[in-house]
Amino acid sequence: MSDLEPSPACPRWLAEVALAHRGLQGDGVPENSLAAFAAAAGAGYGVELDVHLSRDGVPVVHHDTSLVRLTGRDAGVGELTAAQLAALRLAGTDEHVPTLAEVLRAMGDAPVMVELKQDRLRTGALEAATAAVLEAHPGPVCVAGFNPGSLRWFRKHRPEVVRVLTASGLDDTDLPAVLRRRLAAIKDLPSVVPAAVSYDLGGLPNPATDAWRARGGVLVTWTVRDEADLARARELADNVIFERVRP
Numbered sequence: 001m002s003d004l005e006p007s008p009a010c011p012r013w014l015a016e017v018a019l020a021h022r023g024l025q026g027d028g029v030p031e032n033s034l035a036a037f038a039a040a041a042g043a044g045y046g047v048e049l050d051v052h053l054s055r056d057g058v059p060v061v062h063h064d065t066s067l068v069r070l071t072g073r074d075a076g077v078g079e080l081t082a083a084q085l086a087a088l089r090l091a092g093t094d095e096h097v098p099t100l101a102e103v104l105r106a107m108g109d110a111p112v113m114v115e116l117k118q119d120r121l122r123t124g125a126l127e128a129a130t131a132a133v134l135e136a137h138p139g140p141v142c143v144a145g146f147n148p149g150s151l152r153w154f155r156k157h158r159p160e161v162v163r164v165l166t167a168s169g170l171d172d173t174d175l176p177a178v179l180r181r182r183l184a185a186i187k188d189l190p191s192v193v194p195a196a197v198s199y200d201l202g203g204l205p206n207p208a209t210d211a212w213r214a215r216g217g218v219l220v221t222w223t224v225r226d227e228a229d230l231a232r233a234r235e236l237a238d239n240v241i242f243e244r245v246r247p
Helices: 012-016 034-042 082-086 100-107 125-135 148-157 177-184 207-214 227-236
Strands: 019-021 046-053 059-061 112-116 141-145 162-167 196-200 218-224 239-242
Touching: 012 218, 012 239, 019 034, 019 218, 034 046, 034 100, 046 100, 046 125, 059 100, 059 125, 100 112, 100 125, 112 125, 125 141, 125 148, 141 148, 148 162, 196 207, 207 218, 218 227, 227 239
Parallel strands: 019 046, 019 239, 046 112, 112 141, 141 162, 162 196, 196 218, 218 239
Antiparallel strands: 046 059
16 A cells, blocks of 8 residues: 555544444434434534435435335435425434434534445435535534545545545445455555545454554444444544444
C-alpha cells in the first residue's frame, strides 16, 4: 500500500466516538428510528445508519431493501414516496421510516456515519440526493459504503465529505466470489482514498487491514454485540459500531 495517495485527514470523532448501530435500539425502541437516534445522541454516542432513495428521490433511513421485516408492508423502500414511508409504523410502535434530514436534525452535533445502500453499478442519484441533505447539516458526518462507486462519486463531486470504505471478510453475501475477494482485500483504496476503513469484526485481523493501520489509517469495526466482541475490537481496531453492549 506504499504507493497509495495519502488519505485525507480523519476527523478525531471517527476514531474516538463509538457509533450505535442503527441508533441505540432495543427495549421497545426500533432500529433506524428517530427515538433510537435521539437516545444515542443523548447518551453521548454517534450513530451508524443506512439510506435508500424513496420513490420520489428523498434519502430515507432504513436498512433493508424490503419494508416487510420492520413495517409488515410487502414493498420495497424505493416503491413508496417519502410521505407514504412516513405513514408506516416501525415494529408496532409510533415510530416511522424517517428521512435523512429528520435524523440529522435529531442528532444535532452528534456524529453520524451514513451508509449508502447502493447496489447499482451506475451511481449518482442516491449520492447526489444524500450530498444535498448533508450540505445543509452543520454536524459531524461521513459517508460509508460497500460500493466503491458511491465513494468515488463523493471523491469527485463532494471531496470535502469524509469518506469511509466499508468491507467484509465474510462469505455471507450473494456477490460473485471475485468481487467478494476484492472487497475483502480492500483493493479499491487507491480509487476511493478514504479517511477510514470500516471492516467487519469477524474478518479481523487480516493482512489488508493490518497494512492499512501500519500506514496510519483509522480502522472502525462492526458489529460489536457483547463484552467479548468489545475486548477483541479494542485490540484490533480504533473504533467500534455497536449494539446491545455499551462501550
